[in-house]
Amino acid sequence: MxxxxxxxxxxxxxxxxxxxAQAAMGTGRIGLKAVCDQDQQRAAHLATELDAEACDGVSALCARPDIEAVLIATPPAHHAAHAIAALQAGKHVFLExxxxxxxADCTTINHACAESGRQLMVGHVLRWFEPYRAIAAAYHAGLLGRALHGSFWRLEHDFxxxxxxxxxxxxxxxxxxxVAAHELDWLRSVFGEVQFIAAGIDKRQPSTHQLEDRVALQLGFADGFCVHYLGGTGFPANSHGFCLRFEHATIESDAAFDPARVRITEHGPHPITLAFSAIDPYRAELDAWLDCLATQQTMPVTGEDAAATVALIASTYRHAGW
Ligand SMILES: NC(=O)c1ccc[n+]([C@@H]2O[C@H](COP(=O)([O-])OP(=O)(O)OC[C@H]3O[C@@H](n4cnc5c(N)ncnc54)[C@H](O)[C@@H]3O)[C@@H](O)[C@H]2O)c1
Known part of the structure; x- marks a missing residue:
């Protein structure tokens, strides 16, 4: 270490x-001291695998003086309770x-963070995934010109x-x-806050779960940029891609996480190339977190920033009457 x-x-x-945890250990910058889970067998198994100790619950883990920071990867319904417990115990938090x-839960977490004087980062890893990271960098560098229209689809079959x-x-x-939290967070991190929402959500197919068959969103951003997003669990096959139309180029892919499948059609006078990074996105995300912990700088995804993504999702559901 x-x-x-x-x-x-x-x-x-x-x-x-x-x-x-494995990705964090792969940075060579952390020592995993302890793990916990409501399923104690699962915690014991992982503790053995990763050479850590299994704690008897969240409170016991947070009470350990030898731990400076916690990674939280429980179901989202427990994020607020676990993040607040860790912050109140004086730990820095990386929250999935x-x-x-x-x-309201985001606000409570952010208050707990401010009172603790500790740092919180939320794991919106799509910001470090190619080709999304490279597109954002090219757009912010002014290479792509104005953003005109985006179409995103993330269709799930066996999710x-x-x-x-x-x-x-x-x-x-x-x-x-x-699921859509990934793309919605990326969109607002690149193009700013959504100014217009139209949302249709459909759930008709008989199923053992409560998730949407189809979500069809139209999102309006500043300067006339408009995005269509189609997602849901009721599709016969998985499909995940995008088409982003800018003033100087159209960038599209039918395999959203594969830079090799990105197609660029140039519309302007200059050639457009995207500079893809070969660094694993989870590694890059965790390195960014650890850099900010080490230097006390503002986290790349703060609680206030991630709370705005939650607000966008909540608002979208309200628009859909869901
Ligand atoms: N960033 C990404 O790419 C990505 C990918 C997958 C999942 N996630 C996120 O990671 C989180 C976990 O997802 P997962 O796929 O690992 O789910 P999972 O069901 O595999 O794991 C959740 C674990 O939390 C434990 N748990 C549940 N309630 C608990 C409680 N009250 N106290 C202690 N432990 C409790 C469960 O026993 C389980 O072991 C979610 O927030 C999910 O959205 C992020």
Missing amino acids: NPASFAIGLIGCGQFGRFL KPMALSE LKIAPWKGQRAGSGGYLFE
Whole structure:
């Protein structure tokens, strides 16, 4: 471990908690001291695998004086309680997306953060994923000109095989909180706050879960930029892509996370190339968190920033009458 390393605890030892802890260990900048989960067997198993201690619950983990910061990867319905417990115990927090399931919970977390004097980052990792990161960088550098129109689709077929709580609105908040939160956060991080929302949500197919079959959104941003987003769990096959039309280029992909599938059609006088990074996005995200912990700088995704994504989702559901 290098001298700038941090002693970390993990709350939530499920699929993503395990992945996140391993990614954090992969930075070489943390020591994983302890883990906990409501499923104590799961915690014990992961503790053995990652050479950490299993704690008897969230309070026991947060009470440990040898832990400076915690990673939280529990279902979103528990994010507020767990983040507040960790902050009140004096720990820095890396909280998985979505920050919480209501604007009120986000406000309470942000108050707890301000009172604790500790730092909070929310894991909106799409900001570090290619090709999204490179498109944002090119847009902000002025290479693409004005943003005109975006079309995004994230159609899920077998999504609910992953974890039962994701299918319950009380556990995940629904499709927009659990899945579309990625794209909605990225959009507002690049193009600013949404000024207009039209939303249609459909749930007709018989299913054992409560998530939307289809969500069709129209979002208006400043300067006339408009986005259509289609998502949901009721599609016969998975499909995930986008088409972004700018003044100087159209950028499209039918495999949203694969830079090799990005097609650029130039409309302006200058050639447009996107500079893709080969760094793993989770590694880049966690390095950014650890850099800010080490230097006390403002986190790249603060609680206030992530709360605005939650507010957008909540507002979108209200517009859809859902
Ligand atoms: N950033 C990403 O790419 C990404 C990907 C997947 C999941 N996630 C997020 O990670 C989080 C966890 O998702 P997951 O897929 O790992 O789910 P999961 O069901 O696999 O894991 C959740 C874990 O939390 C535990 N848990 C539930 N309630 C608890 C409580 N009250 N106290 C302690 N432990 C409790 C469960 O026992 C389980 O082990 C969610 O917020 C999800 O949105 C993010």
